[in-house]
Amino acid sequence: MSKPSTPFSHAELLPQEETLEIQKSKGKLFIGLPRETSYQEKRVCLTPDAVAAITAHGHRVLIESKAGKDANFTDHDYSEAGAEITKETAKVFACPIILKVEPPSKKELALMNPQTTLISALQLKTQDKGYFQQLAEKRITALAFEFIKDEDGTYPAVRALSEIAGTASILIASEILSSEKGSGLMFGNISGVPPLEVVILGAGTVGEFAGRAALGLGASVKFFDNSLTKLRNIQSNLAKPLYTSTLQPKTLLKALKRADVVIGAVRGNNRAPIIVSQTMVENMKKGAVIIDVSIDMGGCIETTEITTHDTPTKNKYGVIHYGVPNIPSKYPRTSSLSISNIFTPYLLHIGEEGGLENTLRFDRGLRNGLYFYHGILTNKSVADWFDLQYRDINLLIF
Numbered sequence: 072m073s074k075p076s077t078p079f080s081h082a083e084l085l086p087q088e089e090t091l092e093i094q095k096s097k098g099k100l101f102i103g104l105p106r107e108t109s110y111q112e113k114r115v116c117l118t119p120d121a122v123a124a125i126t127a128h129g130h131r132v133l134i135e136s137k138a139g140k141d142a143n144f145t146d147h148d149y150s151e152a153g154a155e156i157t158k159e160t161a162k163v164f165a166c167p168i169i170l171k172v173e174p175p176s177k178k179e180l181a182l183m184n185p186q187t188t189l190i191s192a193l194q195l196k197t198q199d200k201g202y203f204q205q206l207a208e209k210r211i212t213a214l215a216f217e218f219i220k221d222e223d224g225t226y227p228a229v230r231a232l233s234e235i236a237g238t239a240s241i242l243i244a245s246e247i248l249s250s251e252k253g254s255g256l257m258f259g260n261i262s263g264v265p266p267l268e269v270v271i272l273g274a275g276t277v278g279e280f281a282g283r284a285a286l287g288l289g290a291s292v293k294f295f296d297n298s299l300t301k302l303r304n305i306q307s308n309l310a311k312p313l314y315t316s317t318l319q320p321k322t323l324l325k326a327l328k329r330a331d332v333v334i335g336a337v338r339g340n341n342r343a344p345i346i347v348s349q350t351m352v353e354n355m356k357k358g359a360v361i362i363d364v365s366i367d368m369g370g371c372i373e374t375t376e377i378t379t380h381d382t383p384t385k386n387k388y389g390v391i392h393y394g395v396p397n398i399p400s401k402y403p404r405t406s407s408l409s410i411s412n413i414f415t416p417y418l419l420h421i422g423e424e425g426g427l428e429n430t431l432r433f434d435r436g437l438r439n440g441l442y443f444y445h446g447i448l449t450n451k452s453v454a455d456w457f458d459l460q461y462r463d464i465n466l467l468i469f
Contacts, residue, residue, distance in 0.1 A: 101133070122134075160179075167184075172191065195452070208446070266289055273338070296317070328355065361375060363394050438468070
């Protein structure tokens with residue numbers, strides 16, 4: 072018996088799985104990288120190696136001349152990596168995607184085209200209402216890299232910069248101790264010499280990496296934090312039985328009296344809580360060093376004042392205070408490499424997904440970093456802080 076003639080094969084006539092995957096066309100990105108103009112900001116978002124990876128995927132990168140100079144990356148390094156170099160700031164800000172470390176100034180915002188995508192830090196505490204009104208007028212889509220979440224729920228940019236700040240705080244303390252102003256003590260487990268006493272307030276990422284650096288240099292380290300979970304994690308992560316304590320005034324004062332170095336790394340929601348009072352500082356050893364890493368949130372040591380990289384220290388009650396808010400900028404090349412490592416995969420991912428719109432639909436971590444979408448405020452924290460109206464991004468994007 073002959074088979075009935077059919078235009079379909081036997082396999083095609085069998086029940087098939089329904090496929091609903093949307094075909095994505097890869098997008099070509101055009102990224103502008105302006106030179107940072109904020110006071111003492113020396114970092115750059117992309118290294119030449121990162122630019123080479125991005126341009127190899129067919130994307131364009133336009134860099135303002137000398138954008139990487141302070142991080143020791145030359146214009147030649149960038150042009151060799153495939154970037155286009157320009158001396159015209161306005162030309163860079165005319166790009167569809169702007170990548171910055173610091174949030175743009177109002178003057179820089181004025182140079183941006185409507186519907187531009189901005190990726191930078193937000194630094195909520197330094198902004199005013201006018202900044203957000205300007206973003207709304209230009210219908211900007213803005214991402215704050217400190218709000219972007221990883222698959223495991225952590226904030227990769229915040230963690231990377233906290234790692235640098237924590238390690239740097241010990242290196243800076245070492246510099247100060249050995250300087251003319253310092254007490255002439257050296258970190259290091261020297262035979263027959265008692266080790267330096269380091270007190271770390273806060274057992275988060277900054278505290279952990281400060282502790283790691285101090286222990287590596289042979290110091291005796293004490294951790295103080297009100298979270299027992301964080302103190303347990305410190306013991307586990309540093310794989311050492313350490314002195315840990317909750318923030319009890321008597322115990323803390325006893326430790327501060329013996330301390331050669333105090334690292335303040337306690338952060339709060341709006342302002343860092345004051346952990347060390349003026350009286351406690353007055354009881355410390357003369358020539359001891361305080362590095363208040365949380366000074367950008369007001370500081371957790373009552374006597375600390377904001378200082379600059381040019382004049383970083385102040386002597387109060389015989390104790391040397393260091394209150395520079397932007398510690399990672401002291402090591403601009405390392406910081407730039409760290410930031411670049413975070414940005415590059417995201418930019419390539421956005422290109423692969425066919426642009427930012429598609430990526431935001433499927434990437435919840437990236438969507439968490441979004442605070443403006445086509446001129447509409449989408450972040451509740453910003454709205455509450457400045458008494459502005461906001462819309463839920465999930466209602467706008469799907």
